[in-house]
Amino acid sequence: MIQLSSIAPGTRARLVAIVGHGGFRRRLLEMGLLPGTPVRLVRQAGIGDLIELEVRGCHLSLRRSEASELLVEAEGSGPEPAGRQDPDSDSVGRLATSGTGR
Amino acid sequence: MQIAVAGNPNTGKTTLFNRLTGLHVKVGNYAGVTVDRTDGTLDLPGLGTIGVYDLPGTYSLSARSEEEQIAISALAGVPPYAAPDVVLLVVDGTQLARNLYLALQVIELDLPVVLAVNMVDALEARGERLDLEAMERELGVPVVGISASRGLGLERLKAVLADVVNAPERGRPGWRWKPQEASLLEHIAAIAAVIPSTWTPGGPASPRRSDAFALWALLSIEEDDELKGIPESLRQVVRERHQLARAEDCDIHDQVIAGRFGWIDARSGTFLLDAAGDAHKTKRLTERIDALLLHPVLGFTIFLVAMGVVFQSLFSWADPLIGIIESGVGWLSAGIEGVLPANLFRDFLTQGLLAGVGSVVVFLPQILLLFLFLGIMEDTGYMARVAFLMDRVMKSLGLHGRAFVPMLTSFACAIPAVMATRTMERRRDRFLTMMVVPLMTCAARLPVYTLVIGALFPPTTVLGFLPVQGLLMIGMYLFSTIVALVCAAVLGRTLLKGPTVPLILELPPYRAPHWGTVMRSMWRKGHVFLSEAGRVILVCTIALWLLLSFPNRSDDPSVRLHESYAGQVGRTIEPTIAPLGFDWKIGVGLIGAFAAREVFVSTMGVVYGIGDEVDEESITLREKIRNETHADGRPVYTPLVGLSLLVFFALACQCMSTLAAVRRETATWRWPVFLFVYMTGLAWLASFTIYQGGLLLGFA
Numbered sequence: 001m002i003q004l005s006s007i008a009p010g011t012r013a014r015l016v017a018i019v020g021h022g023g024f025r026r027r028l029l030e031m032g033l034l035p036g037t038p039v040r041l042v043r044q045a046g047i048g049d050l051i052e053l054e055v056r057g058c059h060l061s062l063r064r065s066e067a068s069e070l071l072v073e074a075e076g077s078g079p080e081p082a083g084r085q086d087p088d089s090d091s092v093g094r095l096a097t098s099g100t101g102r
Numbered sequence: 103m104q105i106a107v108a109g110n111p112n113t114g115k116t117t118l119f120n121r122l123t124g125l126h127v128k129v130g131n132y133a134g135v136t137v138d139r140t141d142g143t144l145d146l147p148g149l150g151t152i153g154v155y156d157l158p159g160t161y162s163l164s165a166r167s168e169e170e171q172i173a174i175s176a177l178a179g180v181p182p183y184a185a186p187d188v189v190l191l192v193v194d195g196t197q198l199a200r201n202l203y204l205a206l207q208v209i210e211l212d213l214p215v216v217l218a219v220n221m222v223d224a225l226e227a228r229g230e231r232l233d234l235e236a237m238e239r240e241l242g243v244p245v246v247g248i249s250a251s252r253g254l255g256l257e258r259l260k261a262v263l264a265d266v267v268n269a270p271e272r273g274r275p276g277w278r279w280k281p282q283e284a285s286l287l288e289h290i291a292a293i294a295a296v297i298p299s300t301w302t303p304g305g306p307a308s309p310r311r312s313d314a315f316a317l318w319a320l321l322s323i324e325e326d327d328e329l330k331g332i333p334e335s336l337r338q339v340v341r342e343r344h345q346l347a348r349a350e351d352c353d354i355h356d357q358v359i360a361g362r363f364g365w366i367d368a369r370s371g372t373f374l375l376d377a378a379g380d381a382h383k384t385k386r387l388t389e390r391i392d393a394l395l396l397h398p399v400l401g402f403t404i405f406l407v408a409m410g411v412v413f414q415s416l417f418s419w420a421d422p423l424i425g426i427i428e429s430g431v432g433w434l435s436a437g438i439e440g441v442l443p444a445n446l447f448r449d450f451l452t453q454g455l456l457a458g459v460g461s462v463v464v465f466l467p468q469i470l471l472l473f474l475f476l477g478i479m480e481d482t483g484y485m486a487r488v489a490f491l492m493d494r495v496m497k498s499l500g501l502h503g504r505a506f507v508p509m510l511t512s513f514a515c516a517i518p519a520v521m522a523t524r525t526m527e528r529r530r531d532r533f534l535t536m537m538v539v540p541l542m543t544c545a546a547r548l549p550v551y552t553l554v555i556g557a558l559f560p561p562t563t564v565l566g567f568l569p570v571q572g573l574l575m576i577g578m579y580l581f582s583t584i585v586a587l588v589c590a591a592v593l594g595r596t597l598l599k600g601p602t603v604p605l606i607l608e609l610p611p612y613r614a615p616h617w618g619t620v621m622r623s624m625w626r627k628g629h630v631f632l633s634e635a636g637r638v639i640l641v642c643t644i645a646l647w648l649l650l651s652f653p654n655r656s657d658d659p660s661v662r663l664h665e666s667y668a669g670q671v672g673r674t675i676e677p678t679i680a681p682l683g684f685d686w687k688i689g690v691g692l693i694g695a696f697a698a699r700e701v702f703v704s705t706m707g708v709v710y711g712i713g714d715e716v717d718e719e720s721i722t723l724r725e726k727i728r729n730e731t732h733a734d735g736r737p738v739y740t741p742l743v744g745l746s747l748l749v750f751f752a753l754a755c756q757c758m759s760t761l762a763a764v765r766r767e768t769a770t771w772r773w774p775v776f777l778f779v780y781m782t783g784l785a786w787l788a789s790f791t792i793y794q795g796g797l798l799l800g801f802a
Contacts (some may be wrong), residue, residue: 027604057198062606
């Protein structure tokens, strides 16, 4: 289990837990960042400290420091091959994830 | 009969709204908060005209602030808002899962719902199709596929809306996701029992509605929220319930949110048909563009170039239009002078009323142009990338990433910048930006700088090739920008202190801008400016004309000025501005500049007896200024006085139009007054330091 902010761009991972409480955590959850959800780290900002991730078909940016509250398990890396069914980032995957949390 | 249009941000909701309502809309606020509300009308088959209004785009009904609370208050009909008869929920067909989260919440509120799935054309381009019948089955509400930008499916949508208006039960299927855990059901019941009766006017709420409120309360109410109208009794029960849950090692947020998404995930596989490999291609297009536009070096460069273009065009493209407006005003003025005899009424018409209207309308080109650019950037999705790129810089100044473009455009004019702060969610961010943008060197200060620099500083060069006058001008820009950033940092840590709110920024897929939507929102902003700030400006211009023209003791303009109320005020305040190196005539000029900064130039023309037709290039005025002496023969204007004047103009708040705009955006007079006081105080101190410091150092 590692922090989302520390995985390499292009890596796909599965969200395990979000530490912390309060409004920020609730907003993350409501954007679809739930334990068990696949996420992909798209890029890290060259200057500044934002990271961009893909979850449930949407692209979100978080600050690296705040993203450290998301703990993930890495699953693979590299861009998805074009034209093939990809369990994480395309339609089938993003809509039919089985993870429902606890 | 009212239909509310709701949905996530970036779903094309506004485009749909515009398509449905046409041109006759009224722009206003939700009562009590600075949240836009647009009201229009729609003709439904067999039903005639129905009212339609929009809700701000939101990801969820749960709220942390008064502004976010609007979503549930307006939908559920918590006074002073009236619940709509039907909710038209717009979802983005290409990002269905997250969009359906809001849909579940709205359905839970037990309101008749119609679901419009937008972007079906984008889906088709990808070779995908949604099973709308399956969605209708599972969600229990009518589902219509549309493309707002192409105008597809709209007739069908109107027919379905008419259906549901006639038979509301068709859109009220009851809860989709139903909580199962006994503990959660207990929490909901406990809270539903203490929901204030004021939230449900017209009698006790249906059990579904109370439970929906209970879920909302469980998710929204926190120790440090900024919600309004939450009785302590409700807070207490919410607190207790969270404690109970934690004692059992459960988290209510997790349970509810995961429950809803679980419901969605289990069914969304059936919602999508023909999932083809092309999905990758289109999706990757946005990512490939971002690889360029968000590139640390290239992306930033492109961004700077784009900002340069925006900035430059605000000056150069708006100028001809401003020129046309000024000529138009001049032409009308001359026309009136030709028709009416020379008397006070004629003066009131030309110098009071017409000048006032003119000084409002003259802002319009820049405001329209700015909102055109902002609209394009927002509609294409590029604005989110700007916030992404500028986040680090802005955060270190305590500002929001979205404040960058308003701040940049305040180099042209602060008023549209103030109006543009509405895009920021947090009140604190909006107010901080508004307090700081008027410090940036706006275009109206340029005539004053040109006059002062041209009159008092030699057209020589330093180091053999750097023109003194040019350097001074650039210096003024740098000076004001630095002061603005310092003030942002200081205010952000003191008066407007706020914790750095964690950032969740969505980067929507790039889309071609919908010109109809962009143009319409541009006109609306222009209209808002004209009616609101315009009123204040007009009143102040007329008041100023009165001050400058009465009492009417002489036909000689400069004597009349001396004896006028404004002249008297100028002479009264002279002691306060003497330490800055200014005399009473400059004082009168400063009063005149309060209407609009460039009025300083024409006022100085009147003061020095040349008449008010001068502009800043006038050699005569410059000479007059240079030759002006005190009673003892000392020159009134020295380069040091010039510098002091420049600095004063750079920092002082001398634009009632800006104050009017700030008043509108903050909904109170407190902040405009503060703005005026702190900026003018800062200006006084800076001028004082420069002038007295200069005297001490021996510059006469």
